[in-house]
Amino acid sequence: MIQKLSRRDRLFILLVVGVTWTVGCVPPPTPIAPGVTQFPNFLFPRVPESMVDLPVVSEHIEAWRRLQAGDLSSATAGFSEVLSGNGMFYPAETGLGYVDIAARRLDDALERFDSVLEDVPGYAPAWVGRGEALLASGREAEAMSAYESALIADSLLSDVRRRIQVLRFRSVRVALEMARAAEQAERYGEARRAYEEALTIAPDSGVLYRGLALVERRLGELGLALEYVMRANDLEPDDAAGLVLQGDIHETLGDLEGAETAFSRAVRIEPTPNRQANLDRVRGRLAAMRLPPEYRAIPNSLQITRAELASIVGVNLGRFLEASGQNEAVLITDTRAHWAYQWILVVAESGIMEVFPNHTFQPENIVDRGGLAQVVSQVLTLIASRDPVSGQKWQAVREQFTDINSQHLQYRAASMAVAAGVLSVLEGNRFGLTDTVTGLEALAAVEQLERLASP
Template identity: 40%
Template structure:
């Protein structure tokens, strides 16, 4: 028998696993061993000759077939290597050297998932191959990163179903990632599945209670559903997690929506009303400028026509503070249509109340602007001048149009301008 070359101190292919010839005739075992020695000395032709000789003698010799696979792998003929390892595994499905070789061939072919499966099978077949564990971990991590990258790329390109599927596969591989649940939830929202999105955001928050983005997304979904209390809680939790993202403003806004939702239907319809009444304005002032009325001197006044009116509580407030006094006959006439001059009278009274503790505002409302359709001697000029000077009720081409009806949008805009003048806002 030809003498075998010695194994080099540094094998050429240290990651190849020796195909031990168990229960094989001594001649074939020697041929496999000789072929392996040639292989590790990088004499691929001699190695192939020895493995082929063993296969001619025993065509289904698994170690020799595995050796041929490693020779092909050394030549970077990955397809042939894979074929040889597959042939070996037909005869011995749990043969660890062939499973390792198969994994290496698949890895060279960029089939990371299949390679990982082959390495896992090899480790199960031979637990002493502990070096495979780190390779499996690296491949698993790389596979997850590839899935995440594919999911994000698909999402950016608008291929949302593809993105959803990729995120689901990534989560199956790493179920403890709050970020993945959150990003899947955002894809679900774009797909028009708020219930599915909410489930994913809840899972994200369960894993990471400080995930401000998931909390804010939860708030948005709950807000869309009309669950303003739940949305406010979610936004406030998001603000706690990230105090600099403006979630506190969202919490305040949704809290206001919640308060509005509990108000009478008549109030909620004001924004779209073509014309508003004195009672409507009283409610707007009482609700939106409650703090101004609360700080004003107040004297209870009896009105004879507001009992049972939906805005009665707020009418009582604006009457008591003098913001909207009753008529001489003690009626308030809550159903009377509101004119621009009526709005000016109420706005002027509110501005004077606000100016008591605001010198800058006091100076501003002391101006006497020219009004094309109203002389300074007009009964309503003082209130109009105050409202115009403060920028709450602007002139229309130099005119005030005292008799012009006030819409819901007009009234709300005036109230919002008043709120903007408050120092605390």
């Protein structure tokens, strides 16, 4: 016969059953799927060799697996349990720092990582964790510095290296956009600071050095501008735009040889009409600088001599005359020691200027407009032999002058010179055969001939 249970006994049985039922109803820990990685950028806090034999290592690994499965509470409990058993086990402290990042407790995470690094400054997982926390806080420059420290501690962290490259690219892009916006607004000091900041991140960027050079030129710091653009061109030697900028600065500073070298390289790399024009201009200036002082004084001359006219033609049209095939040996007895001898020889051998029957050139004789027209017509005839269509226009026109008629010996030369736009008619529709010619007038006439002779 079953005895009747007392009230106390019944309560005890109910308590035991209830506890048993409750325990049985608690769900087991969530199993971790193999290979699950919730936080691929987190670096496992590896256990140093001095600690690998500690019994807490397996618990540490399991806690990390829980974290990567997204079970933050289990991960926290696991790492905390490890630390309660061994407070010196800093990999678990690092693991808790990563849990803090996952839970967006970024200040707590930084505090944990800094604590670990204070004791173990070469621990790469703590540096990576610090970088992740800083990056999540929007402190990209500091994050990049932390990642770089991680690479110093462990150079095999290729993922971290890629993160640094991405951050550098992003930081440089932002700085470059800021610099260019400041340039457009003509805030050149601000643009300079933006370029300088970007160069601390990407010190081997030709684009940044080139941009900084442009800003320094705007600020009038040509020495710095040249230094920066030369650095850019060392880094990117095939950038034609950078070489053009270098040439421009050289030319502004008066270094025509340096400008010629830079422009020549730019033309070889990427020829364009503008770049060729730069090179031709500098070469022309160089050639003029190397000319005798007597030639450089011609623009100031109120009247020019035969030698001066020969030098103007020879300097500006020498190549054209040599290519024309007109080259007859001549004997000249009065110009051997003359400063313009080489150009006198060119114009005499090509038939552009006459040698007198007594084999003299008479270099100091004054040139009048009739004499200049004669030289101009000789050059126009050579041009017409290569360009008959244009030549026909000059030769067919019969200009009307009030001071010379069509029967005059110098009429044809004067008419051609005016028809081709090389010489102008004077007031009253005069040509003025005997009027003297200034240096500037002679230079302008030959410059027009040079344009007509250009292909």
